[in-house]
Amino acid sequence: MAAACALTAAATMIPLALGGGSGDGTPSAGQRVAQAAPVKAAPGKAESCTDPEASLTPSSADGPTIDRIKKAGHLVVGVDQNSYRWGYRDPANDRLDGFDIALVRAIAKNLLGSEDKVTYRAIPTNQRIEALQENKVDIVVRTMTINCERVKQVAFSTAYFQAGQQVLAPKGSTITGYNDTLKGKKVCTATGSTAYDALKAKSYGAVFADTPTEQRTVPNQLDCLVKLQLGLVDAVVTDNALAAGQAAQDPAVDLKGGPFTTEYYGVATKLGNDDLVRRINQVLVDYRSGGSESPWMKAYRKWLSADLKGITGPPAPKYR
Numbered sequence: 001m002a003a004a005c006a007l008t009a010a011a012t013m014i015p016l017a018l019g020g021g022s023g024d025g026t027p028s029a030g031q032r033v034a035q036a037a038p039v040k041a042a043p044g045k046a047e048s049c050t051d052p053e054a055s056l057t058p059s060s061a062d063g064p065t066i067d068r069i070k071k072a073g074h075l076v077v078g079v080d081q082n083s084y085r086w087g088y089r090d091p092a093n094d095r096l097d098g099f100d101i102a103l104v105r106a107i108a109k110n111l112l113g114s115e116d117k118v119t120y121r122a123i124p125t126n127q128r129i130e131a132l133q134e135n136k137v138d139i140v141v142r143t144m145t146i147n148c149e150r151v152k153q154v155a156f157s158t159a160y161f162q163a164g165q166q167v168l169a170p171k172g173s174t175i176t177g178y179n180d181t182l183k184g185k186k187v188c189t190a191t192g193s194t195a196y197d198a199l200k201a202k203s204y205g206a207v208f209a210d211t212p213t214e215q216r217t218v219p220n221q222l223d224c225l226v227k228l229q230l231g232l233v234d235a236v237v238t239d240n241a242l243a244a245g246q247a248a249q250d251p252a253v254d255l256k257g258g259p260f261t262t263e264y265y266g267v268a269t270k271l272g273n274d275d276l277v278r279r280i281n282q283v284l285v286d287y288r289s290g291g292s293e294s295p296w297m298k299a300y301r302k303w304l305s306a307d308l309k310g311i312t313g314p315p316a317p318k319y320r
Helices: 064-072 099-112 125-133 194-201 221-229 240-249 274-288 295-303
Strands: 012-015 075-079 087-090 095-097 118-122 154-163 165-170 187-190 235-239 253-256 263-270
Touching: 064 099, 064 274, 075 099, 075 125, 087 099, 095 099, 099 118, 099 274, 099 295, 125 154, 125 263, 154 240, 154 274, 165 194, 165 221, 165 240, 187 194, 187 221, 194 235, 221 235, 221 240, 221 253, 235 240, 240 253, 263 274, 274 295
Parallel strands: 012 118, 075 118, 187 235
Antiparallel strands: 087 095, 154 263, 165 235, 165 253
């Protein structure tokens, strides 16, 4: 994990281990905004998870969580600093940047009046939920997929990006996608990722579990690319959004086949922080607004359009 490093006078990057914090979608041509569908629960029973992307309705009101953040004077955010185009440190200026970071800045500006009032904490994939539950961060903006298992553990905003799992392998590989060509192949995933869950459900004979002598699950997704480059694994399964960034970093690897799942990224916070969830959802309403000139589309064109072509807009917000 990276050492502590000041980005600006108010925006800093520190390792997670250093302590607590401040306390119409279409899957093919693009991600157009569409009418959201509510989640319904049977009267008198716990709400069943049939639509995990449905979040709380937006609000500009403050609340106890927001008051605490304002009193602290900065927003503590769990991010990645190794995912090219999403959350990465630009070696040219030592500045943390990317699509996720642009959204963090928009949230900070809304809450605190300045996009620089952020303390960034680099967190591995398998510590995102723990960091929220233990109050080490206020929010996580780190290509985090919303799903039924996670909504039991953390609270999500509405979706801000649509992705899908895909296979990344060397260009000359016999692997053609998420299919029988994975049989007997060593596959790397990030610990606690939806990619690992997908392989557990259907592996096509891929070898993906750790053994006493070989580690195929890693804390950070970029570690999988390193293993692939070193020939320690034959393929990587990860979100196509992340895989596209890795392919942009290394021209010797390529995305194989097409996405075999549909997943949505959300901003995560601790369960019970309803005021913060509603406020972030209001930020996202504004972030999506403006058509081709919306902040969302500007961030997409700047960070993602070169590798993820053809997206025409953000996913639809869904509310319950």
